[in-house]
Amino acid sequence: MREDSLPHLRGRQREWETLDRLLQSVRTGQSQVLVLRGEAGIGKTALLDQLCDRASGCQVARAAGVESEMELAFAGLHLLCAPFLDRLPTLPDPQADALRTVFGLRDGVAPDRFLIGLAVLTLLAKVAEERPLICVIDDAQWLDRASAQALAFVARRLVAESVAMVFAVREPADDKILASLPELTVHGLAPDDARALLEQARPGPLDEQVRDRLVAETRGNPLALLEMPRGLPVEELAGGFGPSRWPEVSAGISPGIEESFRRRIGALPAQTRALLLVAAAEPLGDPLMLWRAADRMGIGPAAADPANADGLMTIRERVVFRHPLVRTVVYRSAQAADRRAAHLALAEATGRDNDPARRAWHLAAAAEGPDEEVAAELERSAGQAQARGGLAAAASFLQRAVALTPDPVRRAERALTAAGASVQAGVFNAALGLLATAEAGPLEDLQRARANLLRAQARYWQTRGSEGPLLLLGAAQALEPLDPGLARKTYLDAWSAALFAGAMTRGTSMAEISSKALACPRPEGPPEAADVLLDGLALAVTGGRDAAAPLLRQAADRFSGDGAATIQEVVRSTAAAVMVWDYEAWATPLARQIRIARESGALSVLPVALDVLAQALCVAGDLRGAALLIAEAGAVTQATGSRIASYARLMLAGARGREAEARTLINVTIAEATAAGQGCAVQYARSATAMLCNGLGRYDEALAAAQRAAADTPELFVADWARIELVEAAARAGRPETARAALDRLRQGAAAAGTDWGLGVATRLRALLSDGSDADRLYREAIERLAPTPVRPELARAHLLYGEWLRRAGHRVAARDHLRQALELFGEMRMDAFAERARRELATAGERVRRRRVDAFDELTAQEAEIAQLAVAGRSNPEIGAQLFLSPRTVEWHLRKVFMKLGVSSRRELAGALNATGRTAESA
Incomplete structure (x- = not known):
């Protein structure tokens, strides 16, 4: 595009070419995201204006962050979505209800913040089905955190929705929320363009030296070039006399631009300045609200005329400032008393019943000092703020209430409450500051103990x-x-933290925590499920599995049948289920809770639960299902920006036996987890190494890894899994005594549990260390016990070991039968290393075996595979999108790619293709 076709964007050819490509892509059905970065006045808003002006055939939605309302949750998001709220009935009910709640259209509990992001994604995708949609978000550094998180979520999930999101961010800015999105840095104009702009904007004589100094000091900042000369005497511009008093431009808000706007604002009549201030403090741009507040201050409509004539602000359908920087300068340059008066007028104009939370926020900004009445109203409004913006919004209201509380006792209690909300919201630095405030006041012993806990x-x-x-x-x-x-709840937290830290726990140990937990008295009345769980876990550490098994089994049963338990409680209870080798108590309640979390939109609690269930699927040999759950958990963590180590990914890598892939993951995990003090991840990595090496037949290496994993927090189930590998590796490496010592400990726990899973594994390993008829009898018993269980890898390994033993004993025909079954099972589960081990053994037994053919399904990405299986399971595109945090349009786009790769053209044919490769939708 030629520069002369962009009369308002001199020197912006490079930037406009990028935006033009963005427009063209959106018009062809591709989604686009771009973050414009640059200092104040550099031209970001002008580029956004030009983008909107040239978006013919597209719909445009605009919003802007406002510094004075950064703590009001979803204020920016509401501005962007307001024109489209009539489409809410077309969204899935949980998503529509979430948006109605956060926008104050209905009462309800606080929706999960990532459900809100998914709802906005679906809403924008719906709008874009009519015409391509351009979403423009200016001054994104001042978006309230809730809006910024939701919009970043949407930006990262856009694929094929015909939606463009363009953010403008002032530099320097600490906006990690938008990190990793595509960026374009907007620099100052080149000297020739800067001079031309200055001459075009400033008709009349302009001294060449003055012009060059302006260009140099503004570093080509267009707004500075246009604003700094305003109001300066003609002789300074024409003759070069006295320009030394001009302030230099610095990063961020240029003092020169700010001073120029301040001079212009200061020259306006008093009522006009007051009207500008009210508009700056009211970020919704609502003319009716502005005039209601102005009326309470005695400001008439004529006050707007001078601001309009000077081009600083216009009032039509919305209140619009000439540039976002004007709003900033108006608000920052006003006297504190004037700002308080503006906020008070806005609070009165809002009304007690119209929007209590916003009214309380304006009242807080209007307070001259401590004010119990306003603090109480903020405290009452915290609940509504939480419903609309989550715990972080509630914490902001409570924090403001603390600052306005005059009574020291009440102030300390409110600070504790605010600190609790901040901890739950993940705003940890704010929480620590509030705790310091609380502890500076008069606290009772229980309050001080609560502060220590927080x-x-x-x-x-x-x-x-x-x-x-x-x-x-x-x-x-x-x-x-x-x-x-x-x-007792805190002891359980400490025990769980010790599980996470594993052998790297500092200053205490799991044994000490367990001993002190058991000594803590229970509350009166029947024990809660959490009490039984704590006692069982603690006793397993201090007294062994024999003593703890009844309590562990009771805890697993209680949480399996307790529909009122939360997903976090169920995840924690799985430790008890695995310790007593109860697969159903491990997997079934987790699957139920995950289904509930998906349906209710509780996305932030999903990743850990998905990972734990994926571990269960690995143990069951459903590696494809485990990979899909790991991919889903990864989609959540990617969308939310959280960092949660995936233990299931390690287990999957060890079971698959693909050495290069597994080694990379294991090495990276051990390095990162060691640096972070996360010993459990290291233990999982070593256990996975042992399984990998046993599959590859590298028994010495498997033994070394298994011994280290079994020694790390030996009381836990991960150590049991490592002992399975240790016994096999030690037996194959000619270390029978080492194998027997590990087997004795494993048998003790399995016998106490009494399940076919545990007893079958222990019996298989006993057979491995036995001879003659004893070995033959034990292998048969192990297979008989494991056959009806869900843990197919353990059954396949029993067939493999029995087949290897039979071949070595000279029973080649019988050996081939068991080796063939092992190969078939390992092949179906895609346990490649063990399958190759079975294939080699079967060939040695005299049977010719073909290598498994790689099927077309393996060409699918994890996300494509998950979408394919969900589609075969009968899920609609909106349902699949809700589960995978994608829009229905993107689901359709992925399905087309799946059809192409598998050579099918419909969902019915897709089902046939999956069945032909042995892939079903059951695990999805």
């Missing part, structure tokens, strides 16, 4: 490191004489 939680959840167990243990001990019930 500090421990904040510090642990910030790092998930090795010092967390000690912090939580100290908090539990402080709570014990004051609130035994809360103390």
Whole structure:
């Protein structure tokens, strides 16, 4: 595109070419995302204006962050979505209800913040079905956090929706929320373009030296070039006399631009300045709200005329400032008393019943000092703020209430409450500051104990490191004489933190935590499921599996049948289920809770639950299903920006036996987890290494890895899994005594549990260490026990070991039968290393075996495979999108790629293709 076709964008050929390509892509059905970065006045808003002007055939939605309302949740998102709210009935009910709640259109509990992002994605995709949609978000550095998170979520999930999202961000800015999105940095104009713009904007004589100095000091910033000369005497511009008093331009808000706007605003009549201030404090751009507030201040309509004549602000369908920087300068340059008056007028104009939360926020901004009445209203509004913006919004209201509370006792209690909300919202630094405020006031012993607990939680959840167990243990001990019930919950938190830190736990140990937890008195009345779980886990560490098995089994059963348990509680209870070798109690309640979480939109709790269920599928040999759950968990963590280590990915890599892929993952995990003090991840990685090497037949290496994994937190189930590998590796490496020692400990836990899973594995390993008729009998018993269980890899390994033993004993015909069954099972499960081991053994037994043919399904990506299986399971595109955080349009786009790769043209043919390769939708 030629530069002369862009009369308002001199020197912006490169930037406009990028935006023009963006427009062309959106018009052809591709989604686009771009973040424009640059200092204030550099031309980002002008580029956005030009984009909107030239978006013919497209719909345009605009929003802008406003500094004064950064703490009001979803204010920016509401601006962007307001024109499309009539489409809410077309969204899935959970998504529509989530948006109605956060936009104040209905009452309800706080929806998951990522459900809100998914709802916005679906809404924008619906709008774009009519015409391509361009979403423009200016001053994104001042978006409230909730809006920024939702919009970043949408931006990262766009694929084929005909939606473009263009953000403008002021530099320097700490906007990690938008990190990793495509960027374009907008620099100052080149000297020739800067001079031409200055001459075009400033008719009349202009001294060449003055012009060059303006160009140099503004560094080509267009707004500075246009604004700084305004109001300067003619002689300074024409003759070069006295320009030394001009301020230099710095990064961020240019003092020169700010001073220019301040001069222009200061020259306006007092009522006009007051009207501008009210408009700056009211970010919705609602003319009716502006005039209601102005009326309360005695400001008439004529006050708008001078601002309109000077081009600073126009009032039509919306209130619009000439440039976002004008709003900033108006608000920042006003006297504190004037700002308070503007906010008070806006609070009165809002009304108590219209929007209580916004009214309370304006009242807080209008307060001259501590004010209990306003603090109480903020506290009451925190609930509504939470419903609309989650815990972070509630924490902001409570934090403001703390600042306005005059009574020291009430102030300390409110600070504790605000700190609790901040911890739950993940705003840890704010929480620590509020705790310091609380502890500076008069606290009772229980309040101080609560403060210790919140500090421990904040510090642990910030790092998930090795010092967390000690912090939580100290908090539990402080709570014990004051609130035994809360103390026991904290002991369970400390135990879980020690599980996570594993052998790297500092300052305490799982044994110490368990001993102190068992000594803590229970509250009166029947024990809750969490109490039984704590006692069972603690006793397993201090007294062994024999003593703990009844409690562990009871806890697993309680959580399996307790429909009121939360997904977090069920995830925690799976440790008990695995310790008693109860597969159903492990997988079934988790699958139920995940289904509920998906349906309700509780997305933030899904990744850990999905990972734990994926571990269960690995143990069951459903590696394809495990990979799909891992991919889903990855989609959540990618969309939410969270970092959660995937233990299931390690298990999957060890079971698949693809060495290069597994080694890379294992090595990276061990390095990162060691640096972070996350010992459990290291233990999982070593256990996976042992399984990988056993599959490859590298028994010495498998033994070394298994011994280290079994020694790390040996009381836990991961150590049991490592002992399975240890016994086989030691037996094959000629270390029978080492194998027997590990088997003795494994048998003890399996016997206490009494399930076919545990007893079948223990019997298989006993057979491995036996001879003659004893070995033959034990192998048969192991196969008989394992055959009806869901744990197919253990059955396949029993057939493999029995077949290897039979071949070595000279029973080649019988050996081939078991080796053939092992090969078939390993092949179906895609346990490639073990399958190759079975194939080699079968060939040695005298049978010619073809290598497995790679089927077309293996060409699909994890996401394509998951979409394919969900489609075969009968899920609609909207249902698949809701589960995978995609728009229905993107689901359709992926399905077309799946059809092409598999050579089918319909869902019915897709079902046949999956069945032909042995892939069903059951695990999805």
